[in-house]
Amino acid sequence: MINQQKENKTNKETEEPLLNNLRSELERRKKVNPSYSLRAFAKSLEMDASNLSKLLSGQTIIGAKLRMKLAKKLGMSDEDLRHFGYLEGHVVKDSDYIDHQLDHFKVISDWYHYAILEALKLDEFRRDQDHKSLAERLGLTEEEVELAVKRLLKLGHLKLDSEGRYVDDEVNTSNILSVDTSCAHRSNQKQILSLAIEALDEIPIDQRSQSAMTVAIDSKKLPEAKGMIKEFRRKLARFLSDSSQLDEVYHLSVSLYPVTRSRKGE
DSSP: OHHHHHHHHHHHHHHHHHHHHHHHHHHHHHHHOTTOOHHHHHHHTTSOHHHHHHHHTTSSOOOHHHHHHHHHHTTOOHHHHHHTTSSTTOOOOOHHHHHHHHHHHHHHHSTHHHHHHHHTTSTTTTTOOOHHHHHHHHTOOHHHHHHHHHHHHHHTSSEEOTTSOEEOOOSOHHHHTOOSOHHHHHHHHHHHHHHHHHHHHHSOGGGOOOOOOOOOOOGGGHHHHHHHHHHHHHHHHHHHHOOSOOOOOOOOOOOOOOSSOOOTTO
16 A cells, blocks of 8 residues: 555656646646637647646546657657656656756746846845735736745755845856756747737837848858857847846847748758
């Protein structure tokens, strides 16, 4: 009986990353389209809506075959699957390790963790524990801020000093928080792009800059181009942050992607 309970606990724990990814993806799609339904989500995953509902509520356990199918539908790579113990090559030894990886996944995949760390650099917050004001400025609930801060404290990205104020010694949170998990990175980028779309309608033009261009390219130059974009992002971030009067938190997103499809056979 004890062994059975231990096995059930292990199954539940190893499924948590995938379940959280499913819930986060459904939430993201609903934010983009408020009328988006569970049935539509189930259809995109090629599964029954009632079964998906039971799965998300924890009423049923994900079988190995379904787990792999859903992981692929969500865009998880083999590296992601090994990272969470779904493929051989990555062995999870205890629940503390699983909780640690899950927290890292949440930190990288939810945009507001980065925003909270940056907002605590603003003069108005003085790195204190005013979660209500922080939530209002970032358009979050107090609960979201409190849970995010707990994760950041647990992982060491934030600390409390002797006076109970938050201390962040990390110079560049965008790089420090990077986790080698492509699925989490994609989730984060989807959220940022969704916020960029909202900004088009809600933020005055004098407070934002959004532009695009279409150009024919020599694809052999892509590696060098990506390096130039990376250098530009970092240079601009240093320029904007080099001040003693920080008063806002911004997202910077640069997209470079093909609109033509690769020729068949290449």
